[in-house]
Amino acid sequence: MEAVESALADLADIDLSEVSSGSLGEVCERLQRASRQLGGSRAALADRFAQDGSWWADGAKSAVAWLRWKGGDGYGPAASLVESGEVTRHLPEVGQAWREGRLGEGHVRALRRAWQRFPRLHPHLVAAQGKIIDLAAEQEPKRFWGCLQRLCRQLDPEAYDAGAKEPEFSLHASTVLDGHVRVDGLLPADVGAQFIAMLEAARRQLQPDGTTTPELDVRRTSSRNVEALQRILSAAESQGEFPTVAGARPIVHVTVDAETLATGAGMGWLERFGVPETPVSAEFARRLACDATLRPLILDAEGNLAAFGTASRVIPSSMRRYVVTRDRHCRFGGCQSRIDEVHHVVFFSNGGPTRSDNLLGLCWHHHHLVHEGGWKVRGNANDAVECTSPKGKSWISRVPKPQARLLPLVL
Ligand SMILES: [Zn+2]
Numbered sequence: 001m002e003a004v005e006s007a008l009a010d011l012a013d014i015d016l017s018e019v020s021s022g023s024l025g026e027v028c029e030r031l032q033r034a035s036r037q038l039g040g041s042r043a044a045l046a047d048r049f050a051q052d053g054s055w056w057a058d059g060a061k062s063a064v065a066w067l068r069w070k071g072g073d074g075y076g077p078a079a080s081l082v083e084s085g086e087v088t089r090h091l092p093e094v095g096q097a098w099r100e101g102r103l104g105e106g107h108v109r110a111l112r113r114a115w116q117r118f119p120r121l122h123p124h125l126v127a128a129q130g131k132i133i134d135l136a137a138e139q140e141p142k143r144f145w146g147c148l149q150r151l152c153r154q155l156d157p158e159a160y161d162a163g164a165k166e167p168e169f170s171l172h173a174s175t176v177l178d179g180h181v182r183v184d185g186l187l188p189a190d191v192g193a194q195f196i197a198m199l200e201a202a203r204r205q206l207q208p209d210g211t212t213t214p215e216l217d218v219r220r221t222s223s224r225n226v227e228a229l230q231r232i233l234s235a236a237e238s239q240g241e242f243p244t245v246a247g248a249r250p251i252v253h254v255t256v257d258a259e260t261l262a263t264g265a266g267m268g269w270l271e272r273f274g275v276p277e278t279p280v281s282a283e284f285a286r287r288l289a290c291d292a293t294l295r296p297l298i299l300d301a302e303g304n305l306a307a308f309g310t311a312s313r314v315i316p317s318s319m320r321r322y323v324v325t326r327d328r329h330c331r332f333g334g335c336q337s338r339i340d341e342v343h344h345v346v347f348f349s350n351g352g353p354t355r356s357d358n359l360l361g362l363c364w365h366h367h368h369l370v371h372e373g374g375w376k377v378r379g380n381a382n383d384a385v386e387c388t389s390p391k392g393k394s395w396i397s398r399v400p401k402p403q404a405r406l407l408p409l410v411l
Pocket residue numbers: 286287290342343344367370371
């Protein structure tokens with residue numbers, strides 16, 4: 001180590017302007033080789049360090065964490081170093097060639113990829129080290145990766161195909177407790193990019209504009225994403241060309257008994273392909289019922305369906321339009337978002353009339369907060385309503401002043 005350090009110190013001390021211009025390229029090339037050699041030794045030692053566990057004595061939780069802490073180059077380079085060291089432990093001739101500068105870190109990275117992707121080829125790769133070193137010496141890392149794949153395929157086509165398969169793309173959406181849906185999956189790059197772009201665009205529309213009350217500002221991006229997704233879905237749903245399920249528009253159906261709707265006690269059932277299947281809370285059902293189409297189902301004493309009534313909108317479209325025009329944006333304290341749903345200040349099954357003074361335009365997020373988040377809203381929607389947080393803080397929300405262009409012309 002001392003010899004290396006003193007040589008490097010000498011190098012740092014020399015006046016680089018004294019290097020004759022004729023040999024600059026050659027010096028660069030020789031230094032590059034030297035830095036490969038240093039890299040190879042570093043990786044091999046980092047692997048030994050990871051193996052012997054001495055990092056533990058300093059309180060680090062892994063060798064990578066220790067190297068990151070002391071090295072100061074961040075997580076990526078530290079992890080890469082240890083992984084490269086590990087693969088050259090399995091391929092010692094390759095490790096030796098690296099320390100001699102015959103191949104570089106880029107080549108080892110490609111080898112690491114092959115090593116991880118084709119586990120069944122490990123014995124073949126160990127046996128083919130001489131060939132691999134020759135390939136690496138002739139090719140830059142990118143082409144070397146191509147040659148390496150070809151070599152792997154020659155060594156064992158079946159094992160290669162098993163490792164080279166594209167990851168299986170999937171999108172799972174499963175209903176869990178309370179009808180919440182867990183979404184998880186892996187999207188191909190193009191679909192994924194489109195999804196992220198749409199989500200981001202929708203999320204930006206929801207960005208607080210500075211007038212939002214601080215208490216509402218603390219939501220994380222991931223939670224605003226939920227609201228953004230709701231916006232995307234409702235926009236998609238309102239498109240005429242949207243696909244249908246068994247001839248019907250994909251809308252949410254909930255079955256709930258009248259008593260639950262009135263009292264808020266009990267539960268409702270979310271339908272799946274026409275069958276009430278997933279239990280949901282009464283509050284969830286009441287939120288949907290605020291601004292929905294209701295179809296009464298009449299059951300006999302045994303619970304069999306006896307008759308059903310005519311579906312009708314809880315809020316007639318003309319009334320809904322009036323509320324949206326009057327409120328212009330969500331009426332929740334400080335929110336400027338678009339109105340997604342119209343809320344009954346006093347719930348209709350509690351005797352709240354479907355009249356403009358009892359109807360309030362809210363965005364999806366705030367409608368959710370009012371029904372399921374413990375917030376309270378009361379007052380005359382045509383004038384001022386009071387929104388109270390679960391902690392008892394409250395805001396007054398007045399009807400927005402009419403826009404100038406909506407005022408009648410005075411002749
Ligand atoms: Zn409501």
